[in-house]
Amino acid sequence: MITAERKPLEEIIEYVRPFGKILLVGCNECVTVCSAGGRKEVGLLSSALQMAFMKEGKMLEIKEMTLERQCDPEYVEELSGHINQVDAVLSMACGCGVQEIAQRYREKPVFPAVNTKFMGASERQGVWSERCQGCGNCLLGLTGGICPVARCSKRLLNGPCGGSTKGKCEINPEIDCAWQLIWDRLKALGQEERYSDIIPAKDWRPSRDGGPRKIIREDLAS
Amino acid sequence: MNFQKKFASGEFVFLAEMNTPKGVDISEMITNARRIKDRIDGVIIPDMDNGVMRMSALGGAVLMRQQGIETIIHVYGRDRNKMAIQGDILAAHVLGIQGILVVRGEEMASGDHTDARVVDDLDExxxxxxxASLQKGIDLAGFELKGTPKFVTGCTLGPYKDDDGLERVITAAAKKVEAGAGFIVTPPVFDIDRFSILMERLKPLNIPVIPTIFLLKTVGIARYMATYEPGVFISEQTIKRIRQAPDRELECIKIAGETIHALRGIAQGVRIVTLGWEHRLPTILEYAGI
Known part of the structure; x- marks a missing residue:
């Protein structure tokens, strides 16, 4: 999933301060799963904003909505009946959702209420870790299903740096050493010999380095 | 007199761009530099020009210094992060490099190492x-330097295709001047009247304006630029002139020389770009009357 964290309330307050009526829009997808911008968080932020402004003696009218998917024009269209009744939109979706609203409703200001963080997985209740950088050319088949690009602090492709201690990264002891994980996994699979395979210098073209990316499926594109 | 003093005194400055070799054979570069050494005020050394891997600008500039030529190096953010850029800037000062031209690096996809990773830590x-911070003795992390570097620092005016585009690049240029640029290099100039209008627009920046003189070399290049770089305004008349000339190569050189000559008194100098034809620089300068 795409993970996110809510921005500090002070920053959000400054975004919406000039307005009297806003639309606060959550998303039912990734940001709901990582508890950053779903229906529940929309309600919490709405209350927090109203309380903050009441303290200042200012009234902020907030209309709350949560779309099925904010990155999908079909669902963003649902805002069309409400958009003219507000001065601005505050989005709790990831950056994709914010931009979808900006693109569809060009004359309405839209502000992000969350910081989009990374593509990751849930480790345990309340803990999410980065798993994928979307490099566009997946190496997981060579590294036992553990990604050195996303999970090694130094993005090393051919074994560890030598700085790890007890399986933890020297840069951050709370992070597992990706190459320890890869070695353990290859051993469990009985594929230790793969550890000595040389992974060539990575071609970064399929990643963001080749410019903003697009997928066009000719069989589906209309 | 060095180009820094000429900038300050308002004298016309002749700068020639000189590329480093792709490899370690520096003989051609040195020979070309010696030919023009006494006729120009300095050379500009691009860094991996057009995204092509070659000897670094810093290395090339040191070679020019060894020939007694003043140098300006290109610095951009595509290949280096803020640490590497600052480190190279400190090294440049110590190695006697007087000027820096901050440019936008060509897209990686246009170069010869298209699979390389893009850094883009700092923009222009x-x-x-x-x-500016290093010159005040402080690095970007806020730490104090032991000895501070000093440079003449310039920026470029981005390419533009129409009036809207011109507005955008002038706004961007004003930001760069505010950030510390002390001179500005324009895109190639072929039409003096149009350039004079541009000069008026750039006046509020209140810094020396250095137009680029681009050696066309062939009718094909002229036609290509006229089609795909409409902002440079190469007229049909210019293309016809090259096409009908008995020696087209020489005609291109004449056009470059004449443009330089015409710009004296309008701009505060020129940057002459020959893209691998640095051996023709002396002839261009002859036709420019230098």
Whole structure:
């Protein structure tokens, strides 16, 4: 999933301060799963904003909505009946959702209420870790299903740096050493010999380095 | 007199761009530099020009210094992060390099190492601010330097295709000047009247304006630029002139020389770009009357 964290309330307050009526829009997808911008968080932020402004003696009218998917024009269209009744939109979706609203409703200001963080997985209740950088050319088949690009602090492709201690990264002891994980996994699979395979210098073209990316499926594109 | 003093005194400055070799054979570069040494005020050394891997600008500039030529190096953010950029800037000062031209690096996809990773830690404005900070003795992390570098720092006016585009690049240029740029290099100039209008627009920046003189070399290049770089305004008349000339190569050189000559008194100098034809620089300068 795409993970996110809510921005500090002070920053959000400054975004919406000039307005009297806003639309606060959550998303039912990734940001709901990582508890950053779903229906529940929309309600919490709405209350927090109203309380903050009441303290200042200012009234902020907030209309709350949560779309099925904010990155999908079909669902963003649902805002069309409400958009003219507000001065601005505050989005709790990831950056994709914010931009979808900006693109569809060009004359309405839209502000992000969350910081989009990374593509990751849930480790345990309340803990999410980065798993994928979307490099566009997946190496997981060579590294036992553990990604050195996303999970090694130094993005090393051919074994560890030598700085790890007890399986933890020297840069951050709370992070597992990706190459320890890869070695353990290859051993469990009985594929230790793969550890000595040389992974060539990575071609970064399929990643963001080749410019903003697009997928066009000719069989589906209309 | 060095180009820094000429900038300050308002004298016309002749700068020639000189590329480093792709390899370690520096003989051609040195020979070309010696030919023009006494006729120009300095050379500009691009860094991996057009995204092509070659000897670094810093290395090339040191070679020019060894020939007694003043140098300006290109600095951009595509290949280096803020640490590497600052480190190279400190090294440049110590190695006797007097000027920095902050440019936008060509897209990786246009170069010869298209699979390389892009850095883009600092944009042009960020680099200019980094240079300004280093010149005050503080690095970007806020730490004090032991000895401070000093440079003449310039920026470029981005390419533009129409009036809207011109507005945008002038706004961007104003930001770069505010960030510390002390001179500005324009896109190639072929039409003096149009350039005079541009000069008026750039006046509020209140810094020396250095137009680029681009050696066309062939009718094909002229036609290509006229089609795909409409902002440079190469007229049909110019293309016809090259096509009908008995010696087209020489005609291109004459056009470059004549343009330089015409710009004296309008701009505060020129940057002559020959893209691998640095051996023709002396002839261009002859036709420019230098």
């Amino acid at each position: 404005e960020g680099i200019l601010r980094a240079i």
